Structures are given as structure tokens and as C-alpha cells.
Amino acid sequence: MLNEIAFLLCAALTLAGAVAAMMLRNLVHCALCAAGAFAGLAAIYLQLDAEFVGFAQLLIYVGAIAILIVFTVLLTRGAEIQPGAASSASSWWKGVPVGALVLACLIWSIMASPSLVRLPSPNVHAPVKQIGEQLMNQFVMPLETIGLLLTAALLGAVVIGLREPRTSEPNS
Amino acid sequence: MNGFGIIKGMIETARNFVGSYHDAQRLTTVQYPEQKLPPVENARTIPFLVFDGDDAMAGLRCTACVICEKECPPQCIYIVKDQVKKPDYVGKMQMQPKVFDIDISVCMSCGICVEVCPFDAIKMDQVFELSTGDRFGKLLLDKHQLAKPNDYFVKIHKTEASEIDVRREEDKRKAEAAAAAKAAAPKSPATPGAAK
């Protein structure tokens, strides 16, 4: 019962955050609501006994990605409500039906599948030590790849973000 | 070596920290309401009116010449002349102020009134605890509040006051001598001016 209530609270927080992040007009509000949604998801991970992933989610999504988004919003002057913002409401007809359609498909298949009504296996425990050992044995290849990927992403982001030196442009 | 400067700085602050507990030389702070530093002779805050003798209003040196009122840059002095004259220290009849007010919330302590006063009647004070709860009434000082005896002036500005006193003594003596000579010279009939 307590678990159920906790789940509903976290789910409500997540969904409310997600909806707000997609609907609000002020981009900073959107970014902060998205951070709220990410935090709600972290709580749900914790409830699912995935401590490590929950904390990692909090650390990376709330601590890093939300901040990055906020920074970008400020750097692109997105916080100001543009005059064209009203017209963006007119593009809801593109997004919402597609989203609703996909959602309906997913929900239908989830509900239709009888094998999914199952209870969790008892006493699941994911000790950090075991995660670490797995990362170093079975998943060492993906781990190295991720390391390489992140380094490449870091360098790429720096290169893209670098302001190119002002060269004299003849036609501008 | 990198970081060595930081360590040197930290040793310095640590020396202050320890030193301030056993070395009274380091703690130069004066615990104000209980302890006060003796004021320096040249310190000045607001003007006051000097008087001679015991009666403040009778001995006021001010002659209501309104030079200070005219010269005061922020115009904080307000003077009304009295009709009744009174003799000054050499016995000459002089005007006297009926009203002499200084708005010390406006006064900027420049001391120009002191510079221009030909009678050494207005001098700079050293009082500084002037705060009051009444912004409009209590900061407008009248001549009764401004009048302070010459002894006080001597106490706070010793050099200047003694110089002035010497000068005034001399003036007085000269005036007396002149009066005596005047009284002595024409032995004959009446000299109404000297009798007075």
C-alpha cells in the first residue's frame, strides 16, 4: 500500500514535470520542470531497488544535463518569450496526434499482454561491488567504448562550441 | 615553489590570530562607548559660539555681523540682529544676535564660518555624539545650545585659544591704556565719552 502510494506520487511528479516541460512557454520553466521529471524518475528507480542507477540518474540528469539545458536556454536568449511563440501553438496538431497514436499503441500492447502482470522477484539486491565487477569483466568492452565515445563527445562539443576566430568576411 | 606564498600568508594571519590574544599592541580597536580616544586638537565637528565670563548671553562674543551667515556654503546659519547693543570686551558697543541658529543636519563642518569671523566668536567644536531621535527639532541648535564658555574652547583647542587670549588681552590692555590716556590728556572740563 505504502509502496503503491509512493509510486503514484513519484509517477505523478514525473508526468507533471514532463507535461509542464513540454507545454510551458517560458523555456527556463521548461528546463526546470524537466529536471523535476528526471528527479521523479530517479525516485522511481530507487523504488525499484536500483540504488546505483537512481543516484547516477540524479547526478547526471539533474546535476549535469539540466544545468546544460539551462545554460543553453540562456545563451540562445530562449528565456525571452518570442513574438512567434503564439504560432508555435498551431503546430500542436502535428505533435499531439502522433504522440497520442504511439501512446495508444503502446498502452494497448501493454494491456493486451497477459504475461506482463507479474510481481517482482523478492529480495533483489544490486550491490555496487557486483556492478563494478560486471563493468570490469563482462561489460569491459562497452565501458571502454563509452569512455571513447564520451571523450569524442567532449572534444566535439568543445570544437563546435568554440567561437571561431573573427575572419574578415567580404560579403557581410 | 608553487603555493609557498599561500603558506607564508597563512603564517602571517596565524601570527595575528595568536598575537591578538596576548599582545595588546596588535589590538588597536577602541571599545567605543566604554573607552574613547582623546580627541586630537585639530579635530572639528560643528561650530559653537564662544562667550566670556559666566553669563552666556551677556558674554557672547558674537556681534551679529552676519558674515558667517553669508559665507556658509550650505547656508545652515540663521541670524537675527537684536536692537539692543551691548559692550564687548574692549568696552565698545556692539550688536548682538537675537536669534542664532545652526542647522547641524545641514552643516558640513567646513569651518569657513570660523575662518571669516573677525571676532573669534565662532569656533569648531569636538562633540560627536549628536544623534537624536528627532530629525527636525533637535538638530536645529539655537544660541543657548551653541554657547560655550571660553574655558571649554581653551580646553579643546589649546594652541589656538591661548593665542587668541593673548591677543585679546593685549587689545584690552591697549584699549584700557587708550581710555586712560584719553581720560588723562584733556584734564579740563568734561569728556562724556570717557566717562561712559
Next chain:
Amino acid sequence: MTPSLNQYLVLSALLFGIGLAGALARRNAVLVLIGLELMLNAANLNFIAFWRFGPHPEKLMGLMFVLFSIAIAAGEAALGLALVIAIYRHRRTAQVDRFDSLKG
């Protein structure tokens, strides 16, 4: 009673739907990225839920997937946002429907 697998999956589907709708409907590039992140998170939630309710939770497969996916999401966000900023410098806008020509 504890929540069942279905509930987690429905939550995840809702999140995915919201993210998809938002990413398609909103025109600001940053919001599109937030929508993408929400969809990614929905997938992560599925992984965790299936790991927790699956027959072999001690193998930590789902957890590993999510860990890697979070790492990739971080890289993706950094790169995506760097791109948004770079484009903003050229076009002075962050609206995706204005990024319609290849020529800078």
C-alpha cells in the same frame, strides 16, 4: 500491495508519448532536446522495470543498459546543446523550423 510491472510500463509509455508529442510540436531546439531526453528516460525506465520484474535480476543486465544509456544521454545532450549554440550563433535563432537551409 506493490505496483505491478504494467504500471511501470504504462508510466514509461506515457512519458514516451509526452516526449514524442513535445519533440514534434515544439519548435525550439532546446525543447526538442528535452523531449528526446524524456523519450530516452522512458526507455531507461522500461529497462529498469524489466530488470526488476524479470526472471534473472541478479545478472544486472537492465542496470548495465541503463548505466550506459545514461552515459550516452549525457554525451548526446552535451553535443546537441553545443550544436544548438553553434547554430544560434549563425542564424540568431533557436527555432528548428528556421534551420532549413544547408548553406550557412
Next chain:
Amino acid sequence: MSGLDQIFVWIGHRAAGWFPASVQPLVSAVLAIAGVMAVFGTCFALTTLAERKVLGRMQNRFGPNRVGPYGLLQPLADAVKMLTKEDIVPFSADKTLHFLAPLVLTVPVWLAFAVLPFGRNMSAINLDAGILFFFAVGSASELAVFMAGWSSQNKYSLVGAMRAIAQMISYEVPLVLSVVPVLMLAGSLELNDIVAAQGTYTFGGLARWNVFTPWGLAGLILFLIAATAESNRSPFDLPEGESEIIAGFLTEYSGFKYALFFLGEYLGLFAVTGLAVTLFLGGWHAPFQWLEWVPSWFWFAAKFGALIFLFIWVRATLPRLRLDQLLNFSWRFLVPLSLINLLVAAAWYWTGAWKFPVVAPIRWLLCAALIALPYHWLGRALRGAMPPPRKYIYAE
């Protein structure tokens, strides 16, 4: 020994014992929370006072000594002043975010205390991934600072918030990286395990704390520098540099909300200090074996107090950095050095297997050289990267 040592644990058990068994976990959790909040709340009050007094003494002043004997009631006076002030919200401010920001800063910081072991058997919860939890809840403070700065609709607030975020992101990296060697050598993310790993004594009964190893010493210094920056303290107090941007992101805050920010910043400092004690200074262990009879929580408190004093001392000594110096210092000096420190920790681990006479000093010196040389070179490179000293034309 164990009587006084475990007195708080015992009190907690007895108090929880009065309740029915079904709610006992809840009661003991509430008791732990109440204990932590009471102790660190008091600690906050005392630190604000101590900071002002110590700063005063270091500048040859008295510091506050008016309220109560020796100024001891000053925090009370401050609290009364803070709480009775008018709570001003700017007209154009984003009211919701302006209200939420102090809460978002303060609440997660309290959570961080949950995993710190304050004494033997004295941590509120034993989390498997304790360190990760600590850093995860700490990451919310950046968002809070941003919310405060942006919602105030004041350019000083916004500049302060941007500076704060740039600084926090830059220094979070060395902060976490300097912790990693400890985790590597202890083989656990759980703080109690890390304390236990430092619990043995070597020759002469000297404790085997991490700070007595080359990588531990370097790690502690790196950690403390990064922690100073993370908690926005001088000399890294650019976000609140009052001579430049008024009070940074705090400009538009007053009264209770300002007090909450103040509380949050100090609690953040306490949490990080507690973590430094736990990771590098042996947690609640005594420095010498013959001092083991002193209660464990006393040792924690003593080390904690010493580090807080160190922070105040540094604040009294060093002037504020410039923003480019700040970021260069992090990315060009602290981050590479903490990465090299990882290698040093690995070297320390592998040389632990060496077997020949007088191995201990050789091993120590080797590892110390491994970290000292990069320190020297990086420092010189950093100095080279800085603009040369300013030349004054007229003043000389």
C-alpha cells in the same frame, strides 16, 4: 570505553524502545534526523559566530563581543534580525522560482548528512553507494543557485548565478576525482567501509589514515580546494563578490529566505567537511592507538572543527580570485593533478606488494615524487598561462 562511545546510539535505542515494534524503524529514523538537525543547526549558529570572531582576531580586531558574554549570543541576535526583516520579492521577479530556490538549496543539503558516519555505529543510513548519494543530492544546489539568480530578474543576480554555476561545474570535477583514489584503495563506495579501512594502526600506534599517504595528502588538499569553491567561500567567492556584483544571486533575497540560503551554504560546507574527515582523516578513528578510549564522536567533532577552522583561516588570508584565474586554476591545474593522483594511488596499490628491506620510505618517496613533480610543472605552466603582472605607469 564503549559506554560513552555509544551513548547516543544507546539513547536512540532506548527512546525507540518505548514505541511499538511496528513503528520502531520510523521512530529511530526520525530520531536520527532530529539529532542531525539539532547538532548541525547549532553548529551553524556557532560557526557563524566563530567565523566572525576568528576573522576579527586574524585582522587584529575583536569581532562581535556585544551580545551576551563574549558575544556568544550574537547568532541569536542575528536570527532575530533575519527573521523579523521584511521579506521583499521584486515586482518583476518570477515569484514561484524565487520562493522555491532557497528550499531547493537547503533541503537536499540536509539529505547529504544521512550517509556520514559521525561515530562508531553512528550513521543515519548505511547506503551501499553512499558517496554517489552524497554527490547526487549535492548536485541540486547548482539548480537552486540558478533558480535564485534567474528568478530575481536582476542583472547582478543573473551574473552571480552564472558565475556560481560555471564555478560549481568546474570544481565538481576535481572534487569527485580527488575522492576516487580513496574509493579505489578502500574498494567500496560505502562510507563506513572507507572509515573501517583506515581503522588500523601502523608502527608506533600511528593511525593508517589516508592523509598519511602521498595520494591521500594530495587528495585531501585537492578536495579541500574544490570544496572551498563548491561552497562559494573565499577566495572563491566570486558569485557573491560584493565589491563587484553586490551579493550575486542573493541580491534580491532578504529575511527568512536569505537566512535559508545562508544556512544552506554553511550546511553544504559542513557536509563536505564531514566527507573530507571521513575520506581522508580517518573518520571517527583516533590518531593514536593509546587514544582509542576517547569517544569516537569526539574525534569526528575535533577533526571537523579543525577543518572548519582551516576554512576560516584561508578565508582570512587569501584575496578573491578573478574569474579567468578561477577557471584556469580548475581546468589546468586541479583536474590534471587529480587525474595524476589516480595514477599515484594505483602505483601505491601495486607497490604495496613489494618485498625488500626499508620498503616503506622508498615507496612513500616514490609516490610523493610522482605527484610532486607534476604539481611543480603544472604550477609553472599555470603561471605561464596567466597574463603577466600588470605594469603600472603612474603609480610606482
